[in-house]
Amino acid sequence: MTWDIVGHELAVRQLQLALERDEMPQALLITGPESVGKMTLARLVSNALLCQGPAAQRPCGACRACRKFASGNHPDFMAVTPEEAGGSLKIEQIRAVERFLTLTPNESAHKIALIGDFERATTAAANALLKTLEEPPVYAHLILLAQDADLLLPTIVSRSRRIDLRPLSPVTVDAALQTRWNVPAEQATHLARLSGGRMGWAVRAVTETEYQQRMDNALRLLLGLLRQDLPARFETAQALARDEHTRPDEILAYWLTGWRDVLLIQTGNAPRITYRQYDQALAEIAQRVPPNAVLQALQALEACRDALQHNANAQLWLENLLLNLPELA
Ligand SMILES: [Zn+2]
The missing domain is CATH 1.20.272.10 (Zinc Finger, Delta Prime; domain 3)
Known part of the structure; x- marks a missing residue:
């Protein structure tokens, strides 16, 4: 199964194996620089957990669950990020995650909460999440995204399986821009150099x-x-x-x-x-x-x-x- 993400092969393989063996950790912490691919990877994991298609093809992109996920309407998936750009992640948002995870899944075997920019969580919010991390319901999955694990409470980091994403090589970004986004060679090479290995940044540079x-x-x-x-x-x-x-x-x-x-x-x-x-x-x-x-x-x-x-x-x-x-x- 090929996941729709550029690079990060090792992380992808690791997560696919966990899925195949039905051993996906209940708490994942995906770290890496801004726009490197954390959100893309987290959404793929979430989608794969919810997908009802053949096990070897998850996420299949075609089943009812995949279509609901793609349109942002899957009832067993919730994503929160700071409400304002550069703002903090508030305790009310973490409480909403807690409430969401307390109720059993509606349509799938899992219930997934994705929390972006977790380094921006207030201390109260981070502490509130700790309770959920200590004893998550069996069906619950928490996926936390952060630029740097050093900025988080050590107790949060130690309770999560960590996936570290590093910047891609300029060659990888260059090739992806040319083959997948049809960017002319010269511009692709230039953008790849500017991107610092952050695919999301390079794609925005092309599409904006x-x-x-x-x-x-x-x-x-x-x-x-x-x-x-x-x-x-x-x-x-x-x-x-x-x-x-x-x-x-x-x-x-x-x-x-x-x-x-x-x-x-x-x-x-x-x-x-x-x-x-x-x-x-x-x-x-x-x-x-x-x-x-x-x-x-x-x-x-x-x-x-x-x-x-x-x-x-x-x-x-x-x-x-x-x-x-x-x-x-
Ligand atoms: Zn599917």
């Missing part, structure tokens, strides 16, 4: 039309910052950290691309740059900023991106990053 616009805006912001004085940069950092509509980690990914382009120009590889429409502005930077300072900027960006992915204080990191950018003014 404003993607190119966001990429351009990010580079223009960087070009502007290089000519700003420190107080102006300080304000920009604060605005970036505060603005709920911008995703700092995404902007940082584009800036990484911009600085790599500068480095490519400096090493005589100008034809390989990504931001071709900005080649003159980038060539000017390549001429005025020494290569070691470009490398430093790249390292600082990578450190900042890592920190933000681990929920560090965004404003502090962005201030530090922006104030230390080279100056072109």
Whole structure:
């Protein structure tokens, strides 16, 4: 049985085996970076548990249970995530999960609750879930998603079977974009490089039309910052950290691309740059900023991106990053 997910072969095989042997753990904790495939995998496990098709073909996609699941109407499946983007997972939501799992299944042998962004659970919410984790009803399955198990209560982690998803290789993302999403080769390779191995991000970049616009805006912001004085940069950092509509980690990914382009120009590889429409502005930077300072900027960006992915204080990191950018003014 091939599950409809790119990569993560080991995790998929492990879960399929558990299904075949009817040994699916009652508590699964799927961890990994944002958009790496946690939700896709969790939905496949849920769907496979509910599917009434032949055992070797679950999820079959054709039975009544699969059709109900696909349309979001399966009565034995419940998914909760924080109600607002960036908000927390509240105790009322966990109580709703508890109530859902208390009642026996309606149509299948299992009842599944999927909880996304579990690192955003309030302490009260996490503690409330512990009770359910300690003595789940026999038919109950809990699937928790989190970016990093270190951010969760150790008692939650120790009661769950952990599945760690790592970023895919750029080659895998590249090939999937070309074969499954019909993305032209050059664009696919470029997006795969930008994606950091996160398939979900790459697919959104292809399917969301404003993607190119966001990429351009990010580079223009960087070009502007290089000519700003420190107080102006300080304000920009604060605005970036505060603005709920911008995703700092995404902007940082584009800036990484911009600085790599500068480095490519400096090493005589100008034809390989990504931001071709900005080649003159980038060539000017390549001429005025020494290569070691470009490398430093790249390292600082990578450190900042890592920190933000681990929920560090965004404003502090962005201030530090922006104030230390080279100056072109
Ligand atoms: Zn089915």
